[in-house]
Amino acid sequence: MMEPAKTRFTVNGKEVEVAVPSRMTLADCLRHELRLTGTHLGCEHGVCGACTVIVNGDAVRSCLMLAVQAEGADVVTVEGLSNDAALTPLQASFRRHGALQCGFCTPGMITTAHALLSDEPDADADRVREVLSGNLCRCTGYIPIVEAVLDARAAYRKTRED
Numbered sequence: 001m002m003e004p005a006k007t008r009f010t011v012n013g014k015e016v017e018v019a020v021p022s023r024m025t026l027a028d029c030l031r032h033e034l035r036l037t038g039t040h041l042g043c044e045h046g047v048c049g050a051c052t053v054i055v056n057g058d059a060v061r062s063c064l065m066l067a068v069q070a071e072g073a074d075v076v077t078v079e080g081l082s083n084d085a086a087l088t089p090l091q092a093s094f095r096r097h098g099a100l101q102c103g104f105c106t107p108g109m110i111t112t113a114h115a116l117l118s119d120e121p122d123a124d125a126d127r128v129r130e131v132l133s134g135n136l137c138r139c140t141g142y143i144p145i146v147e148a149v150l151d152a153r154a155a156y157r158k159t160r161e162d
C-alpha cells in the first residue's frame with residue numbers, strides 16, 4: 001500500500017497541508033479532508049460542472065484534478081468567494097433573478113461565472129452562455145442564470161477600476 005502524499009496549497013486564503021492518497025481528487029480532498037462541502041460532486045467525469053473551483057484564477061473541474069496536482073496552487077471554492085457578512089454581488093444577483101432552485105449546480109455556476117467576470121467584466125450574453133455551457137442545471141432553464149451573471153457585471157467592472 002502506498003504512503004499518503006503530503007501536499008500544500010492555499011484554499012480560500014488559508015494555507016493547508018494534507019496527506020492524501022495520490023489518486024484522491026481535489027474535489028474529494030476539499031469535501032472529505034477539508035470539510036468544504038460547497039463543492040458538489042455530480043457526474044465525477046467533468047461533464048456537469050458542479051465541482052468547479054478556481055485554481056490560480058481559472059475555473060477547474062475539481063473531480064478531474066488530483067489533490068496532489070494542487071501543490072503550491074491558490075484554490076478558491078464557493079465558500080471563499082464571500083466573507084460571511086453578506087452575499088457577494090454575484091450571489092445577490094443569483095438570488096434576485098431566481099437563478100437557483102434546488103441549488104445543486106449553484107456553486108459550480110457561481111465559481112465559473114466569477115472566474116469569467118474577473119477576467120472579462122464586459123462579457124456579453126453570448127460569451128456568458130458559452131462559458132456556462134459546461135455547467136448543467138436541471139431546474140432553472142438557464143435564462144435566469146445568464147441574466148444574473150449579466151446583472152453582476154457592473155460590480156466586477158467597479159472592482160477592476162478600483
